[in-house]
Amino acid sequence: MKARTVDAIWTGILYAISFLVVVLLGFFIVTIILRGWGFWDPQFLFGNPSNTQAGGGIGPQLFNSLYMLVLTLLISVPLGLGAGIYLAEYAKQGKLLSFIRLCIEAMASLPSIVVGLFGLLVFVTLTGWGYTLIGGALAITILNLPGLTRVCENAILDVPYSVKEASLGLGATRWQTLVRVVLPAALPQIITGVILAAGRIFGEAAALIYTAGLTTPFLNASADLSSKLNPFNMFRPAETLTVHIWKLNSEGIVPDAKLIAAKSAAILIVMVLLFNIAARLISVLLQRYFTGSKGRKKRNANKIAV
Template sequence: MSAKAMDRVATVILMTFAVLIIGLLIGLLGFILTQGWHKLSLDFITSAPDLVNAGGGIGPQLFNSLYLLVLTMIISLPLGLGAGIYMAEYAPDNKFTQFIRISIEVLSSLPSIVVGLFGLLVFVTMTGWGYTLLSGALVLTVFNLPLMVRIIEDAIRNVPQNQKEASLALGITKWKTIISVVLPAALPGIITGTILASGRIFGEAAALLFTAGMSSPDLNFHDPSLSSPTSPLNPLRPAETLAVHIWKVNSEGLTPDARDVADGAAAILVIAVLVFNLSARWFGKWIYRKMTSGA
């Protein structure tokens, strides 16, 4: 077989796989949205669940998922960014660095249920906090940090070396070069890592069962206090996220319309992930143009 024929065959095979993956994704999204479309309403999104009668909503669970996302990214993004910069720019190539890389790979391959049990022991029991949003955010940080470190490190390493050398040749310090030249150029890759980590936060349930809990207090959205047990902004309260709520409703079946609630919650979760991903990519491109003086 000639080189051109082999190229055509390889192209057809790869295109076939790409079409199958896209078709599978569209079919999965279409099935989830069509099953839960009839439940999508403002009342369903904003009201609290009703464990006795039909017609409850997912308002507190949706808020808990978004709030947990914010808390987790506040903790994990600075840690991942700092670790990625160190591994890409400062870490020497020795046995200690190799040990760090092996540790990152081991952490990234741990099942979420194992990370959840670790969070139960450390963040729930040893700290005495109990089931809290903060415990869930910390265990999700442990869960997502290896992925973020590897992606941020690769994004920084992929910045062309001549850009760094040109900045250093002008007398700019290495740290200033990293902040002003390297990070803006690596921003698309950093945003990709952030989006991937955020998607795992939205969909994670196993680790949160042992840390954030499967129940939420009756929230008073007019109370902004960080210490009130009914305040939605209190990080030291138990919080049932949307993914955990879907599992709980399907497994326990306490409400008369459990299947409808689960279908509607799944549709809301998919839409939230899609909206967040598209918004993050748009915001990342806007920031990239601003930081690189692009048109």
């Protein structure tokens, strides 16, 4: 009876903590959206982007944030997934593996401002690129790589070994087992890691101040790709939305800086929520595709019809 009572008490405590987390998150989201109400106004999104006039015009910063997200994920996801596969499937226990794990833990504890200063030294000064999108993407990759590597490694290790043995027993090679069996089974956890990495990309400011810069040139889609006016040029300065919010709150040179910052924060929250929802939907669709659940449902429906 005592054990049941203790179990019930701790279960209630855990439920209460979970409920508190949900309430805090809901309060946080609602507060930011209410303070930035009207953020969907086209004039605010695509109006005058000048930092010396009221009204907002955060279209360039919004595009920079999305472009930074795509560019960083294209770099960090293959690296993190590859490192996770190596640590989970190919690395042998020993001093080398212990040293690699030590390096990963050390990288995970690096403050973003330190990574930003490293990016300023290497990706801005040493390379001669100046403030660029690619420099910011590489700096955030350094921040995201440890966490993404550990998530991918744990996701692969959580796949039951019996599943791997069954695939190998049917004649599949180790690589075929990894690609066609292990990775599809680990996909939900890997998607979770990608979502966490995307949240870091959306919310990072300190590292980007020193690598991507505080300004954005007047973008012109018809400009040559090598020109810094072309929006898809990776070697141009790019002020992201988080950096823009920090700049507005710290400098306050715009007449309605607080209002623009609040609306920008609301847009940032909505972007993160939409990305999380889209990533989850893609994860579900991919899992159904790899597991063949959709095909089984159709076959069961045909059997019932017959």
